[in-house]
Amino acid sequence: MSTKPDNPERLGGRVSEIRVAAVQLFYEQGYNATSLRDIAKVMGLRAPSLYNHISSKQQLLQDIMFDNTFSLRGLIDAATERGGETVVQLKLAAESLMRYAAQHRFQVHVSMSELPNVDEPAKGQLVRLRLENFDRWRNLIRRGCKEGVFTTKHPGLSAQAILDLGAGVSYWYRPGGLYDEDKFATYYSEIALRIVGASIVET
Amino acid sequence: MSTKPDNPERLGGRVSEIRVAAVQLFYEQGYNATSLRDIAKVMGLRAPSLYNHISSKQQLLQDIMFDNTFSLRGLIDAATERGGETVVQLKLAAESLMRYAAQHRFQVHVSMSELPNVDEPAKGQLVRLRLENFDRWRNLIRRGCKEGVFTTKHPGLSAQAILDLGAGVSYWYRPGGLYDEDKFATYYSEIALRIVGASIVET
DNA sequence: CCTACCGATCGGTAGG
DNA sequence: CCTACCGATCGGTAGG
Numbered sequence: 143m144s145t146k147p148d149n150p151e152r153l154g155g156r157v158s159e160i161r162v163a164a165v166q167l168f169y170e171q172g173y174n175a176t177s178l179r180d181i182a183k184v185m186g187l188r189a190p191s192l193y194n195h196i197s198s199k200q201q202l203l204q205d206i207m208f209d210n211t212f213s214l215r216g217l218i219d220a221a222t223e224r225g226g227e228t229v230v231q232l233k234l235a236a237e238s239l240m241r242y243a244a245q246h247r248f249q250v251h252v253s254m255s256e257l258p259n260v261d262e263p264a265k266g267q268l269v270r271l272r273l274e275n276f277d278r279w280r281n282l283i284r285r286g287c288k289e290g291v292f293t294t295k296h297p298g299l300s301a302q303a304i305l306d307l308g309a310g311v312s313y314w315y316r317p318g319g320l321y322d323e324d325k326f327a328t329y330y331s332e333i334a335l336r337i338v339g340a341s342i343v344e345t
Numbered sequence: 346m347s348t349k350p351d352n353p354e355r356l357g358g359r360v361s362e363i364r365v366a367a368v369q370l371f372y373e374q375g376y377n378a379t380s381l382r383d384i385a386k387v388m389g390l391r392a393p394s395l396y397n398h399i400s401s402k403q404q405l406l407q408d409i410m411f412d413n414t415f416s417l418r419g420l421i422d423a424a425t426e427r428g429g430e431t432v433v434q435l436k437l438a439a440e441s442l443m444r445y446a447a448q449h450r451f452q453v454h455v456s457m458s459e460l461p462n463v464d465e466p467a468k469g470q471l472v473r474l475r476l477e478n479f480d481r482w483r484n485l486i487r488r489g490c491k492e493g494v495f496t497t498k499h500p501g502l503s504a505q506a507i508l509d510l511g512a513g514v515s516y517w518y519r520p521g522g523l524y525d526e527d528k529f530a531t532y533y534s535e536i537a538l539r540i541v542g543a544s545i546v547e548t
Numbered sequence: 549c550c551t552a553c554c555g556a557t558c559g560g561t562a563g564g
Numbered sequence: 565c566c567t568a569c570c571g572a573t574c575g576g577t578a579g580g
Contacts, residue, residue, distance in 0.1 A: 170461060171461050171462075172375065172376075172377060172459075172461050172462055173375075174375060174376075174377030174378050175377050175461070175462060177557080177558065177559080178558085178559065178560085179557090179558085179559095187565075187566095188565080188566065188567085189559085189560085190560075190561080190562095190565090190566075190567085191565055191566070193560075193561085194565075198559080198560080199559065199560090200559095254458075254516070255457075255458040256375075258373060258374050258375050258378070259374075259375055259378060295532075296524075296528075296532050298523065298524075299524060299528075299529055299532050299533070300536075302513070302517060303510055303513070303533065303536055305513070306509055306510050306512070306513025306514075306516075306517075307506055307509050307510070307513075309509070309512075309513060309516070310505065310506070310508070310509025310510075310512060310513065311509075313457070313509075313512070314505060314509075320501065321499075321501075321502060325499075325502075326502055329498075329499050329502050330502070330506065333503075333506055333539075333540050336536075336539040336540060336542075337536050337539060337540075339539075380573080380574065380575080381574085381575065381576085382573090382574085382575095390549075390550095391549080391550065391551085392575085392576085393549090393550075393551085393576075393577080393578095394549055394550070396576075396577085397549075401575080401576080402575065402576090403575095
């Protein structure tokens with residue numbers, strides 16, 4: 143078969159639908175306040191029917207969080223692997239982070255706020271993966287500092303600040319709201335460059 | 346009597362103890378995942394005994410969130426009411442925000458993440474109060490732009506970014522962690538000045 | 549401050 | 565995919 147249930151890389155249609163419904167409800171109500179009956183109702187089903195597609199509510203949450211964490215890793219990796227000027231790499235990484243946070247705000251928000259509800263050992267793994275992502279951002283900024291194109295004295299705090307902005311976007315962004323995606327993504331990535339003490343570049 | 350139960354302005358000792366226990370558990374486990382039995386256990390009591398001091402679990406959450414929202418208002422008001430240069434006002438406001446977010450990270454984090462679990466009409470009131478706080482930050486930045494000391498083209502997005510940083514602090518800060526409070530509060534408030542396009546000042 | 553208890557709701561299973 | 569159901573846990577109350 144070309145698709146495997148519960149495989150994040152290639153989701154069956156039904157599993158994907160459940161995740162879309164779940165992540166929105168988790169975003170709006172929180173994981174614990176969302177019952178499987180709620181999720182089923184959105185899909186026009188009864189709660190027990192969900193178990194034909196998922197193994198548990200907890201696994202559903204974990205799949206969402208791992209997916210999101212690996213996607214965030216992909217963003218920073220994609221921006222650094224293509225080479226070019228370090229300042230351009232950071233600008234592209236920051237802009238793609240902000241756009242991702244806006245487009246996938248449900249997942250990003252849930253990944254931030256529901257970590258306490260993830261069972262071990264998955265919680266520990268997620269914390270480790272998140273730290274690895276943080277390290278990638280910090281290493282990019284450190285590299286710019288060595289090259290003399292960034293002037294910040296605290297690469298770690300700068301990386302943290304940029305990631306804080308991305309998390310913030312997932313909280314307040316609404317499609318059709320006051321700021322459209324192009325506007326704030328451009329401006330927030332400019333802010334990222336200011337944070338590391340780079341001059342603003344045209345890409 | 347000089348104290349009234351459930352009055353945020355002057356808490357009885359027992360009520361205060363319950364809130365301290367509750368806010369830490371809400372931070373660690375989430376509101377819905379924290380039972381009144383959990384809170385009571387921390388205090389060496391049984392769950393029904395809590396009702397001698399609080400009216401409901403929901404009211405306990407609302408009290409925590411209103412307290413926090415009014416405290417945040419006090420920070421921005423205190424920084425702007427003392428007058429002086431606008432850039433200094435913003436620096437003081439930002440630094441006090443970052444210190445507050447660190448020192449009261451449980452409350453700040455809970456206030457951000459548990460809003461979906463607040464019943465109406467309190468939820469709507471909190472959203473409105475939060476918007477009013479945001480306006481105070483934006484107005485301060487707009488004033489700096491008019492005076493020509495800030496160069497940002499988007500005062501609203503700049504205000505949002507600074508508040509995002511404060512929220513971020515409440516997520517990752519740990520006492521005794523990699524960055525001590527003086528270090529990151531100083532650096533994060535420098536970042537706030539960079540965000541609005543001000544030069545860094547000595548205070 | 550306690551014990552005893554209640555109605556509601558939950559995640560999940562049985563069986564088809 | 566469904567109905568029927570179960571054990572566990574919850575917030576909160578009664579009564580003292």
